[in-house]
Amino acid sequence: MRGTVAVVEDDGVLCATIVRVLRLEGFDVAWSAATGSEALRRAAGAIAPDVLILDVALPDTDGRDLLGALRSRGVAAPALLLSARSSVADKVLGFGAGADDYLTKPFAIDELLVRLDVLVRRAPGAVASGFVLDPVRHVVAGPVDSRPLSPTEYRLLAALVSRRGEVVRRASLISSAWPPGSVVQENTLDSYVARLRRALRDVGGRPSIATVRGVGYRLD
Template sequence: MAIVEDDVQLRTLVSRGLAEEGFDVRVSVPTGEKFLRAIEGDPPDLLVVDIGLPDADGRDVLMALRARGVGVPALLLTARSSLPDLLSGFRAGADDYLVKPFAFAELVVRLGALARRGAPRRPAQGLRLDPARHAVAEGDLVVELTPTEFRLLAALAARPGVVVRRRALVAAAWPDGAIVHDNTLDAYLTRLRRKLDRLGKADVISTVRGVGYRMA
């Protein structure tokens, strides 16, 4: 499993405690960038990630992981307990959510349940998403995205071949309760396609008229 938490003391305590409980803690790092680099080609079977990382939002890190086709069960840690924060975490691809401060015994029980549940993995996409820079790369080419473009692309890449409905895309890319008109969403997808064209990938996103969008 992997733990992504920038608080050194908490990360150390959680890593040691989970190892003592029988979890195989292979990766324990403070940033999203180090996590994604550490698991390249060898994804973990379970993930604990803090939302408030120093280099990226933990939800964006999780979305980047999902965009790679990795369906590993993931639990988000956060000091934020509001309903919008909780909902945004699940929409980013989280399987569970634990608010700080928390009882270690509860963390163990929740992770045990996630480990038993497991999740299928899909083949990784050719595009690589960078949550720290809000960028997408193909080979050595890198294109910067806005945070909204990044989240739209991540939501589509996480479900290749599946039509993602407009409502789901808005929920993934904008704050809870935001009013986003159809033409606004279409404009963002148009800009996103133009940026993907720089990578030779303009045609990977197709429009399903009246429903949503699909990524090949």
């Protein structure tokens, strides 16, 4: 077996084609879903996949937000984003959200298979975050309570979750959470991180956001 894959794609024909081809080519498909909500349900209690394939434009959420939610639930598999958006800015947003690869539609199946083989070799173990993210309602929930997050707060936290234990540079966080071309002051980012620290404390999440002076932040 070449690896285990989970597929989230709302185009039913494309999703069925991907699943069929993967199985024919020796991959095991752990589960597939058409929406972010369905993906979270299917991922719960399922065998952790080696690779995630996530469509960016889902009916109920952005695939990049879904990635952060899956990461917060301990799904640490490398992620390949699928999107019809081919601009550099869109790709930067995808990688900033924690994606490992980005493939624009339409694509050749052979290219998809080669990229999956590379990502399978990177597959790590699961890492629990101590809280979960809801990509539909933009909520962070912990053992004590839950708190709503603004889209910017959500994407900042998702970027940190996706690279937990690593120092994420300030520029990378800004490109993950704000639209391309936004002018974001240093103290604006600091203010948002302070809000996230309060939110994690309020919900009882175990991790803390550490400041690495002159570089960025790290989720411990």
